[in-house]
Amino acid sequence: MTRRVRSLGWTAIALLTLGVAASCGGDGRQTLTVFAAASLTDAFSELGDGFEAANPDINVRFNFAGSPALVTQLGEGASADVLATADQQHMANAIERNLVADEGVTFARNELVIIVPKDNPAGMTTPQDLAKPGLKLVLASAEVPVGRYARETLDRFAADAAYGAAFVSDVLANVVSEEPNVKAVVTKIQLGEADAGIIYVTDVTDDVLSDIAQVEIPDEYNVIASYPIAVTAEASDPDVAQAFIDYVLSAEGQATLEEFGFIRVR
Numbered sequence: 001m002t003r004r005v006r007s008l009g010w011t012a013i014a015l016l017t018l019g020v021a022a023s024c025g026g027d028g029r030q031t032l033t034v035f036a037a038a039s040l041t042d043a044f045s046e047l048g049d050g051f052e053a054a055n056p057d058i059n060v061r062f063n064f065a066g067s068p069a070l071v072t073q074l075g076e077g078a079s080a081d082v083l084a085t086a087d088q089q090h091m092a093n094a095i096e097r098n099l100v101a102d103e104g105v106t107f108a109r110n111e112l113v114i115i116v117p118k119d120n121p122a123g124m125t126t127p128q129d130l131a132k133p134g135l136k137l138v139l140a141s142a143e144v145p146v147g148r149y150a151r152e153t154l155d156r157f158a159a160d161a162a163y164g165a166a167f168v169s170d171v172l173a174n175v176v177s178e179e180p181n182v183k184a185v186v187t188k189i190q191l192g193e194a195d196a197g198i199i200y201v202t203d204v205t206d207d208v209l210s211d212i213a214q215v216e217i218p219d220e221y222n223v224i225a226s227y228p229i230a231v232t233a234e235a236s237d238p239d240v241a242q243a244f245i246d247y248v249l250s251a252e253g254q255a256t257l258e259e260f261g262f263i264r265v266r
Contacts, residue, residue: 029059032240033079035070036062037086037227038181039110039146039200043260044084050256051247058240066144066181074099074232081241084229084248086110086200087145091228101238104230107248109263111222112146112153113201114215115189122195124215127157130196131170138177138185138194146182149223150198156221186212200225202261224263 032051036044041064048060063070063080067090074080075097083100084107085091094100116124122135130137140147151168158167176194179185185197190211204214229248231241247253254264 029057030237030240031059031061032081032237032244033061033063034082034084034244035074035078035080035232036064036082036084037067037070037145038064038183039086039203040064040084040227041183042205043202043257043262046260047248047253047256050252051244055243060244066140068143069180071097071099079234079236080232081235081237082229082244083232084227085145086225086227087148088226088228089148090145091230094230099233100230101233101235102230104228105245105249106226106265107229107245107253108227108257108265110200110202110225110227110261111263112149112198112217112225113204114196114198114217115186115204115212116196116215117189117192118211118213119192120195120213121192124196127215127217127221128163129215130154130174131163131167132174135174135196136176136194137171137174138179138188138197139175140182140185140199141178141180144179144181145225146185146198146200147178149225152223153198153217153221156223160221200261204261227262 044062052058052060067085067087071090071094083094091104095103139150142148142151154168154171157163158165177188182199182203185199186203186208188194189197190208229245231238235241249266254266258264
């Protein structure tokens with residue numbers, strides 16, 4: 001796979017001199033395992049490439065899944081060094097269960113958009129069309145951050161008299177599938193298995209643009225998602241894990257996140 005590499009700042013470069021013992025792979029490189037929300041797949045893959053480029057003795061391994069699945073896996077004994085979730089709620093759950101070393105820090109923000117198949121068979125042009133009888137809507141499960149955010153957005157619409165109190169129930173009556181993560185929602189729309197879905201703007205990537213179109217959610221109804229990151233309680237090397245987090249928060253890391261559509265926090 002062709003990798004784009006971004007240079008690192010002093011934090012990651014200084015990591016080369018730490019001389020600490022992390023878990024090692026078959027090639028003798030230290031392995032840093034990062035559990036990250038599915039919506040971070042593209043951005044974190046590039047961040048991992050850059051981190052490895054500046055630290056050739058480090059191999060960054062990712063596990064991307066819905067935030068609740070990540071916390072469940074950690075709770076069941078899965079090994080990871082860093083946890084990055086798509087909301088504060090699941091990080092709070094990890095804190096309560098002593099799965100992370102501290103409360104973590106917010107490293108990015110995100111917002112929502114409605115997507116439809118490119119040919120737009122339901123003729124969706126505005127958010128109000130989500131309530132059209134017969135429209136097939138796919139959402140992430142309410143237990144997944146993007147699914148909960150989507151439902152919060154529907155509540156904001158319903159609070160406006162232009163949409164009406166019945167808007168939420170009318171929209172939810174159109175739900176034909178609830179998915180375990182945001183990537184699964186995108187796939188359903190790409191395949192034409194539903195007329196509309198609600199996802200993060202960052203998941204409208206170059207590789208899906210030929211298959212989908214977007215319907216904007218106005219700012220007054222949109223929900224801003226906050227993404228926290230923390231060193232896990234059982235990190236094999238907390239210094240290496242913290243160095244990765246520092247890179248995510250660095251000017252270079254924030255620029256990469258912004259490149260992929262996230263709202264930077266620094």
